Amino acid sequence: MVKVPNHAFWKGKTVLLTGHTGFKGAWASLMLHELGAKVVGFSLPGPVTTPDLYGAAGLSRFVDDHRGDVRDESALLKVFNLAQPDVVLHMAAQPLVRLGLVEPIETLDVNIMGVAKILMACKAQPSVRVVAIVTSDKCYENRERVWPYREDEAMGGKDPYSASKGCAEIVTSAFARSFFSDGSGPRVISVRAGNVIGGGDWAEDRLIPDLVRAYQNSNEVEIRSPSAVRPWQHVLEPVSGYLMAIENTAGRASWSGFDSWNFGPTPGGEMTVAEVVSVFQNIVGGLPKVNFAKEAELQSQRKEAGILRVDPTKAKVELNWSPRWDNETAIKLTTEWYVNVLRGQDAFDLVSSEVKSFLAC
């Protein structure tokens, strides 16, 4: 029987969530609120995009909202002191591969030093029992092979963003073993997932948001890497996995110092970029018009990985976690979310009903 996060664990817990104003953070804030946790958010000032899900759905109602930079140690210590969190879920990052090629130093700085500083803040705050660092499927050394990657495989990264996530993993594991292995500090885990979809993502350079913008403005859209396989999943799948991994970590009788978890679609259930485009177009009546960019040229320009799959067997066996919605359902829900918002439906009602139905299924 597939499980969802456990209300009894989360009820009354204080969770310090970094990146709460981002796409994943907004969905995580609402899921944690639904589970009865108190959410303390820490993110950069201002919205991540215009529009943004956090603002559009009015999620600040449910969050003790703090703003600052994760690299600012004194700002972090202040919010940790105020919040006295039981759990830290660190999502804040520069999350875009292409922006990483334009701003490599900033990407490395936020994504690596941000993790180091969060872990040092956790070290200084005795209330923290578990800290989960969100990295990415791109943390693995991508050998362009057909087999999915398991948690114990080599870290790597052929572009600055991927390298930043591989390095974030190495730093997390090193800090966990150096500073927290004697059992006095929090238990540290890293959590790895791939591309997520869901309503309310308006970031540049992501497939469904790009399709939605083109549909909305009746434009043609250039889509790169049509045959690239990405582990598409609804954002609630990895978010629920992160929470279940935290529950598992908190509940274990013994702890060996560090653990990591993959969350991805069931192997074989992945789709290519072109297949996602086709599901989207079928739902909205054949639109928008798509121009598939020349793959070889773009691959060499952008050095993006062609095939990347994570193996979620460990989460399935040890957490009873499994994707609840297959690719097609996730793409359908996501497309309908945007279409309904464009038709005037309330963003909060749409997010809230999806979170409730996810937790109820």
Ligand SMILES: NC(=O)c1ccc[n+]([C@@H]2O[C@H](COP(=O)([O-])OP(=O)(O)OC[C@H]3O[C@@H](n4cnc5c(N)ncnc54)[C@H](O)[C@@H]3O)[C@@H](O)[C@H]2O)c1
């Ligand atoms: N969205 C995806 O498909 C995807 C896939 C794999 C991994 N991830 C990872 O999940 C996490 C969340 O991604 P997202 O898509 O929600 O990103 P997002 O861009 O929507 O949100 C990023 C969040 O991080 C905050 N942030 C960024 N830099 C910061 C800084 N220096 N100090 C404080 N806060 C800062 C932003 O304010 C925002 O709240 C990231 O770690 C990302 O690498 C995302």
